[in-house]
Amino acid sequence: MGLLESLQWRYAAKKYDPSKKVSEENIDKIVEAARLAPTSSGLQQFRVLVVSNPELKKKLSENALNPEVMVDCSHVLVFAAWDNYTAERIDAIYDRTTDERELPRGRFSSYTDKIKGLYLNEAAEKNFVHTAHQSYIGFAMSIAMAAELEVDSTPAEGFDSALVDEVLGLKEKGLRSVTLLYLGYRDSEGDWLAGMKKVRNPKSEFVIEYR
Numbered sequence: 001m002g003l004l005e006s007l008q009w010r011y012a013a014k015k016y017d018p019s020k021k022v023s024e025e026n027i028d029k030i031v032e033a034a035r036l037a038p039t040s041s042g043l044q045q046f047r048v049l050v051v052s053n054p055e056l057k058k059k060l061s062e063n064a065l066n067p068e069v070m071v072d073c074s075h076v077l078v079f080a081a082w083d084n085y086t087a088e089r090i091d092a093i094y095d096r097t098t099d100e101r102e103l104p105r106g107r108f109s110s111y112t113d114k115i116k117g118l119y120l121n122e123a124a125e126k127n128f129v130h131t132a133h134q135s136y137i138g139f140a141m142s143i144a145m146a147a148e149l150e151v152d153s154t155p156a157e158g159f160d161s162a163l164v165d166e167v168l169g170l171k172e173k174g175l176r177s178v179t180l181l182y183l184g185y186r187d188s189e190g191d192w193l194a195g196m197k198k199v200r201n202p203k204s205e206f207v208i209e210y211r
Helices: 003-009 024-035 054-061 067-072 087-100 109-121 122-146 161-167
Strands: 044-052 077-083 154-155 176-186
Touching: 003 122, 024 044, 024 077, 024 122, 044 054, 044 122, 044 176, 054 067, 054 077, 054 161, 067 154, 067 176, 077 122, 087 109, 122 154, 122 176, 161 176
Parallel strands: none
Antiparallel strands: 044 077, 077 176, 154 176
């Protein structure tokens, strides 16, 4: 299938077959799509945590909407963003960039000084909102990649972020959870949404053109 056909095929699965597991090869591809996603200033302000341990999934599902979906799916991807911008984080990615391109460190200092001036004087919560926005780009890429592989997915914001952060030790990593992506294979007989027509606003309403 092409990408548009894959996106037409996918839906947010409401019931997974717990006996069917996504291969590590496909999980790697889905995560890689997020890793290759564009981000503001190329900073990759988020990380992806891959959870397949059944006991850990059960812990993470406490207080979540539709907890059985998280428990029964094959893998849970946790998209977690930086809790704040720091000079060290900004310098680290640009040092890697110059090293891999065989350029002298500091080659982009005029630009990094500019973005430090933008972010380092802002409140941590405001900066987290910005880094969280970047994570959604990778989140969407992973959803699209899963669809191309015909792996079912369910985007989730209805979870206890404080619990997820605590269970996964995200504070110590300088991260905060933003979204979850459940991956697996649908239980078509038990999923009330399976087989229903995909409904979206028509193009005539969705697209506003200025010619």
